Amino acid sequence: MTTIEFRKDLFADERDDNLNEIGKPKLRQDIVGHVTGRSPYYDDHLFEGLLHMRCVRSPHHHARIRAIDYTRAEAMPGVVRIVRPQDVPHNINTLLSLINFGRDDEALLQPDKVAYKGEPVAAVIATSERAARDAVAAITVDYEVLAHVLDLDAALAPDAPIVNETYPNNTFDYHERFDHQKLRFGDVDAAFAQADHIVEDSYQMSPIEQAPLETCGAIAAPETNDRYVCYTGTQALFFSLGTTAKLLDMASSRLHFIGGTVGGGFGGKVDSLHEPLAVLGAMLTGAPVKFCFDREEEMQVGAPRGAERWHIKDGVMNDGRIVARAFTGLFDAGAYTRLSSYAIVKATGHLPGPYTIPNIASNVYCVYTNRTPATAMRGFGITGVDFAIECHMDQVAERVGADPIELRLINAYRDGDMKAHRRSAKNTALIECCQVAAQKAQWALSPQMAALSSLQGGGEGWRAQIPATPTDAVGQIGERRRQTVPLEPGQHGAPAGQVPAGQAGETVHAAPPQREDMQVAPERIGHRTAATPGYPASPGPQRSTPVVPPAHAPAYASASPSPRGTPAAPATRTFASPTPQPPPPLQASPAPALQDLSLQRQPPPSSPSSSSPSSSPLRTTGYQPLPPYQPQPAHHRPAAGGPGTSASNAPAASTASTTPPSPAPSPPPSTASPPTAPSGDGPASDAYRPEQPFQRGVKRPGVSRFISGTRRR
């Protein structure tokens, strides 16, 4: 039997060793059902008089439906009911509408225009699967075949066919304004200019079919209490329930969904395609109806992992430090949104991978093509870009002549480092993983690389700081739409100003509450940053860290004492370019060095960052620009009228003003807890610490215990 090796020597001080489950054999509770063949998958429920549903599917990638002739099928033996698009009570949906994200763009049965091969246009319910197949074959659809587009770049061309009428630019609209999901952290353009090497390449992921052994499907039947029972193999039972209720325009309380036994999912069973049609069939016939993919449909119509095309541009120093990284991502959603828009948000939050890079920019586009709509698969949103990142790391290593594992170690994130999504990294372990992998592969590492630790050197100096980030004339980060700007991030002209961090300069409007008691308090919105009340005073928009940090401080801070120029390094760590670095001050603590270099890069004099432009000069581009950027003093962020907000934040601000702007903002006192703990002292275990947002038993100021539902006050 295979055994698991535990490296308990790593992070030994972070846990006690009284684990009850981890590391010990544990029986799955469903294992006896599995080995006796009695686990109840959705198809293992027998119904008297079960009817079978099958779909009429488009043979074309893109076509307008002129007419459908059902007459032959209606007369065939065994046919009980033909389901037309007009039989679907609310025949338009997008999966994430349940969380108010995106516009409805996909019909359950397509009435007008099919946008991918295999899209359903009607369904047949018959007494046997064979009769349903025969009837489907007897339905003739008159299609007007349209030009289709199957390639990501071709879909973004100006004359590309419009795949999805809801998004006529062939890109998902983020926040109703942007045709991409963006990330800006620092200033990549300035860092590229200072880098020794620029390494660029593109990477392409294929769609991948999850191919579970049990094909997707559901059986629905009328119950005797005006409800419908639905046995389903879904991985997302309540998503399916909510989607069914919406598409069929019925109360979800009339739906009795039973699932949880899934014959392999891997992400491919979250699209809620089967339950609505099965329940609709049961409603229309009054009989139990089974609707499932056969294997061919599972492969052709079942939503795969989406294809992704990533372009990565790195600025690298001769010693292997990556000082800037820019991404352009094209994510192939297929014909409809499904979950791709969310996958991109997740991918963006993951950038730049498990590395600490001081300047990062990214534009990711959710692109519609006439391919099968994409959905989740293992590591949804992460796997594709990680593939690109790790391929690119090898390219970078080759370019600078670095050992590929050591290149990763040099750039690895560590505990306390600021991530590009503006949260501190914690529980990092890339360094240890690389070290163990090298050891297992008998791959020689230099002594200082073997001595690195995720627990040391992280969060020092620039590594813990949110860098200043350039904005344009209206105070906005990055570009808006590709029609007016180049695809690559960061090339939209000279920055007009800078914001120090996060959303400090942007007015964030909350979604309207659905109920009175779900009213959102303004201080709950957005990131808690230096410009938020209750935090140390903002250091101001001037850049407090260099665009390119000093060479030695980050990478070798915890390594052996004389890391640079040590000839003892083995042959695997010979860097090709011997270009001397600017002499870094050798200091144990990098903070003074950072101060020296802090004003290396000045904001352009034309538009001082501390004053907002009086007008918006970009009104000709067709979108609705944001209001002008107005940097807010630290205490002017709108505070809630509720108890314990602005008033109780005042002492925190005054406390903070006595301390210089520090890389890790000292935690403000929890406004909700009684002032027993001394304010500003971090280690109090029950204090609210913004860099640790999900601590058990800690009440976040202004945040109710339950994010949705009844607010507890």
Added chain:
Amino acid sequence: MVKTPVRFTLNGQETGLFIDEAANLLEALRRGAGDLTPKQGCAQGTCGTCTVLIDGEPRLSCITLAQSVEGTHVETTASLGRGEMLAPLQQAFIDGFAAQCGFCTPGMLMAATALLRRNPNPSRDEVIEAISGNLCRCTGYEPIVDAILEAARSGGAAGTRAGHG
């Protein structure tokens, strides 16, 4: 639709069914005889999930015409163990964590049962060969191979005897 009678022995029990002429054995077992242990994975003879034993030989029930089993002995996973009493092979699958989603497991068990009856002490290569017609999309092949080898060590031929434990 015309129904045709078919008689065979299912897990030691005389069984008679009226089936559609074109019905495959998998449908006859599941819908006709109510034995839900064989699963339908591909319905085209490629995944092995529907494997049953016909006269001791592993066969794909999804591409076997139900009429063709007239007079034969058909065995499914339901023949392994009784109630709480599991066959050594099943116990080895439990002990070795040789099932994840569980959907391929009945087919794996039947393929392994046929192997262990024919060859009580198979080599690792012979085990791999025996389950080469069975797909596990969770890709848990190593634990499955280990479990079959463990069953061979601990219990000899996988039990199909009633009350075997």
